[in-house]
Amino acid sequence: MEWYWALALLLGSIVGLMAIGTPVALAFLAANIAGAWIFMGGGNGVVLMLDNGFGALSSFALIPIPLFLLMGELFFHTGLGARMFNAIDRLLGRLPGRLSYVTVLGGTGFATLSGSSMGSTALLGSLMVPEMQRRGYSKTMSIGPILGTGGLAIIIPPSALAVLLATLAKIDVGALLIAGVLPGLVLACLYVAMIWGMTKMNPDAAPAYEVEPISLGAKLWLVFRDIVPMSGVMVVVVLMMLYGIATPSEAAAFGALGVILLAIAFRCLTWAALRKSVEGALKVTLMAYLIVFGSATFSQLLAFSGASRGLINWATGFDLAPMAMLLVIFAVLLLLGMFMEQISIMLLTVPIFFPLAESLGFDLIWFALIMLLSLEISFTTPPFGLLLFVMKGVAPPGTTMRDIYVAAMPFILCSLVLVGLLILFPWLALWAR
Structure with missing residues (x-):
């Protein structure tokens, strides 16, 4: 069978199963079993494929995923996130558009501790949007910053999606996590x-209002009590990986322990919060492990059928410069993001795009960060960006999908600017080397 027919058969069966409502992980598993039967020698091929899939699940690199997820769940359910937002809100005083700034600053801090874009967007949307709209903020000023900072959780460590991408692509997990620090802050x-x-172009989009002034001493107390401890957990996690003090798995464990100790210190760790946090982390972890299983076996099938090599030879056969090919890859990822969720995109594209990137001479950590940014943008890309629907679910009544689409556009533009900066200045991603 020619490589393009093999590729069409594998991709077509997966897309067809998802189109009729089959869960992503089960669609990949069913298509992989059928593909193994066809391309790997019947029943023996299926057994070999399953053995390789279970072998991929034993990777030590997967351990940070449940630990980072537990960090974020604890941060949310114990109320530590709300403390940090309230402190930033009081510190900014009468600054025009201050609640939008609170969203970006607090959301960046929450993203570093949660690693979950959906969790970050849900928290910010339920906390901030009703208050901002009550104070007369336009929908662009209230919804847009939340959609933007929700995507920050993808690239700022600890990012569960970055860990998953590094594991699927077989690159250094710690290097990818650290690479996201500086670009995340730039974004x-x-x-x-x-x-x-x-706010300068349209002051009415974020009307000013009176707030109770607080003394310098009270501001310092807010910083050291409600901001420094929470952000300190993220700083310690990053520094431990940066200086080789701990592996990503060990750093994730220290981070989860740090959030638990903070919750105990602030007397907000309850059995109910702990149970909800563990349940939330467990559900997402199981999904992630099924995804890793499906991706590992899918990659093997692409190799056995010759589809990977054929596609790479076909793509590199065009007379395109490497950067032009990168733009094509980026456009494909954005296009997929309009109709698919991010994990499905990773499953479909990682086995194809990373070998292609390596053949083009790209640094794989840099390329992985570009791919994460494309996923971050597609999170808010109309019509079916996942965060758009999360926002619709928590936004006040009367908020239309058109309102959400329009609010997302300026912040999508910011992300595109960052992609351009990374292409022009690769050291932004490789600064720690």
Whole structure:
């Protein structure tokens, strides 16, 4: 069978199963079993495929996923996230558009501790949007920053999606997590600049209102009590990986322990919060492990059928410069993001795009960060970006999908600017080397 027919058979069966409502992980498993029967020699091929899939689940690199997820769940359910937001809100005083700034600054801090874009968006949407709209903020100023900072959780460590991508692509997990620090902070600064420009052009989009002034001593107390401890957990986790003090798995364990100790210190760790946190982390972890299983076996089938090599030879046969090919890959990822969720995109594209990137001479950590950014953008890309629907679920009544689409556009532009900066200045991603 020619490689293109093999590729069409494998991809077509997966897309067809998902189109009729089959869960992503089960669609990949069913298509992989059928593909193994066809391309790997019947029943013996299926057994070999399953053995390789279970072998992929034993990877030590997967351990940070449940630990980072537990960090975020604890941060949310214990109320530590709300403390940090309230402190930032009081510190900014009468700054025009201050609740939008609170969303970006607090959301960046929450993203570092949660690693979950959906969790971050749900928290910010339920906490901030009703209050901002009550105070007369436009929908763009209230919804847009939340959609933007929800995506920050993808690239700022600890990011469960970055760990999953590194595991699927077989690259250094710690290196990818650290690579996201500086670009994530740059993106947060771009969001702040966007909000500042929007308030200057249209002051009515974020009306000022009176707030109770607080003394310098009270401000310092808020910083050291409600901000430094929470952000300190993220800083310690990153520094431990950066200086080789701990592996990503060990750093994730220290991070989860740090959040538990903070919750105990603030007397907000309850059995109910602990149970909800463990349940939430367990559900997402099981899904992630099924995804890893499906991706590992899918990659093997692409290799056995010759589809991987054929596709790479076909793609590199065009007379395109490497950067032009990168833009094509980026466009494909954005297009897929309009109709599919991010994990499905990773499952379909990692076995194809990473070998292609390596053949083009790209640094794989840099390329992985570009791919994470494309996933971050597709989280908010109309019509079916996942965060758009999460926002619709928590937004006040009367908020339409059109309102959400329009609010997302300026922040998508900021992310595209960051992609351009990474292409022009690769050291932004490789600064720790």
